[in-house]
Amino acid sequence: MKITQTALAGTLESSDLLVKIEPSEQLEIVINSDVNKQFGKQIRHVVESTLASLNVNNGLIIIDDKGALDCVITARIQSAVLRASKDKAQWSELL
Amino acid sequence: MKKLRRSMLFLPGANAAMLSTSFVYKPDSIMFDLEDAVSIKEKDTARLLVAHTLKLGIYQKMGIETVVRINALDTPFGLDDLEAVVRAGVDVVRLPMTHSAENVHQLEAHIVRIEKELNRPIGSTKIIAAIESAEGVVNAVSIAKSSSRMIAIALAAFDYLVDMQTERGDGQELFYARCAVLHAARVAKIDAFDVVYSNVNDDEGFLREVKRVKQLGFNGKSLINPRQIELLHNAYAPSQKDLDNAKEIVEAAIEGERQGLGVVSLNGKMIDAPIITRAQMVIELANMSGVRQE
Numbered sequence: 001m002k003i004t005q006t007a008l009a010g011t012l013e014s015s016d017l018l019v020k021i022e023p024s025e026q027l028e029i030v031i032n033s034d035v036n037k038q039f040g041k042q043i044r045h046v047v048e049s050t051l052a053s054l055n056v057n058n059g060l061i062i063i064d065d066k067g068a069l070d071c072v073i074t075a076r077i078q079s080a081v082l083r084a085s086k087d088k089a090q091w092s093e094l095l
Numbered sequence: 096m097k098k099l100r101r102s103m104l105f106l107p108g109a110n111a112a113m114l115s116t117s118f119v120y121k122p123d124s125i126m127f128d129l130e131d132a133v134s135i136k137e138k139d140t141a142r143l144l145v146a147h148t149l150k151l152g153i154y155q156k157m158g159i160e161t162v163v164r165i166n167a168l169d170t171p172f173g174l175d176d177l178e179a180v181v182r183a184g185v186d187v188v189r190l191p192m193t194h195s196a197e198n199v200h201q202l203e204a205h206i207v208r209i210e211k212e213l214n215r216p217i218g219s220t221k222i223i224a225a226i227e228s229a230e231g232v233v234n235a236v237s238i239a240k241s242s243s244r245m246i247a248i249a250l251a252a253f254d255y256l257v258d259m260q261t262e263r264g265d266g267q268e269l270f271y272a273r274c275a276v277l278h279a280a281r282v283a284k285i286d287a288f289d290v291v292y293s294n295v296n297d298d299e300g301f302l303r304e305v306k307r308v309k310q311l312g313f314n315g316k317s318l319i320n321p322r323q324i325e326l327l328h329n330a331y332a333p334s335q336k337d338l339d340n341a342k343e344i345v346e347a348a349i350e351g352e353r354q355g356l357g358v359v360s361l362n363g364k365m366i367d368a369p370i371i372t373r374a375q376m377v378i379e380l381a382n383m384s385g386v387r388q389e
Contacts, residue, residue: 009140010111010140011111013111013112014112015111015112015115015116016111016112068111069111069115069151071115071144071147071148071150071151072111072114072115072144072147072148074143074147075140075143075144075146075147075148076111076140076143076144078143079139079140079143082139083139089139089175089178091178091179091182092182092212094143094146094179095146095147095150095179095182095183
């Protein structure tokens, strides 16, 4: 999917995260997390694998994590990418 | 053993914290809401949140039945909701604003298509129809019998009362609808859920309503606050006196059968088949839910 516009998904509430995506020539991921010391690697892994499964190869992705579970991270990133690309959801790829 | 359906707890589908932690409250069924509790601009992300939460399988591991209230299929959101939650493995889809059997048939046709795509057993996704209009109440029997996937019908008060041009009062305004929905459920041999009690700070009023709908015969209620779960479960549990009496009846029936007696009596009262069936139900309920704390 190609990121063509700025989009947001999620919240800054506890157990959630806010994902902001902007168009960019390269793929750049910035992760700020309240639990970075303990789970930073795992969060990055979930973010990268979710983006890879959606074929996202460009865009600036900024994440403010407030201790979200992996399933929440995946859902919010997918939502933000769909909003930023305007592509229709392909359910077999998302779930 | 029959699945207990006393409590169905509503959870807003857009709330990440509640979705991933609410199993701790242990309702019999948990209902992730994609309809009224989610604003139009959050429908897309709530749908994905609920689907990925379902895929975790936490609720199933805890023995909690998962239900998702999708948006109606004639809205721009309903079909995507259905695609997401069936793929994610939800136990039950709750269809809002069910006015006729045709609404259920439309839903079922889509579920069959998705199940086939996924190579799932046809019929593995169950349905609850929510009845929330005068038309739905009048058609309750055909709705309840519309599909073998149907496990329950639920009465929803808010829209129904608007349709009836009245408002929530002492329960009189829901009497016909409750009786109609309950009879429909019993004709179809499925469960019946009563309406939510929205004043979560009024335990006395809640318990008064629970007593009334339990007496009518409802299996349970839809709930909007976890605080109401324990109150509801306790109210639905048999008392120690009821349990002791039920055990005496069943023992007397077994003894009568052993002696080849056609009619059995206990403490001067005749025990016939319906009384024995009722006593067995009380014992089964006590085994599953425990005994009521007075």
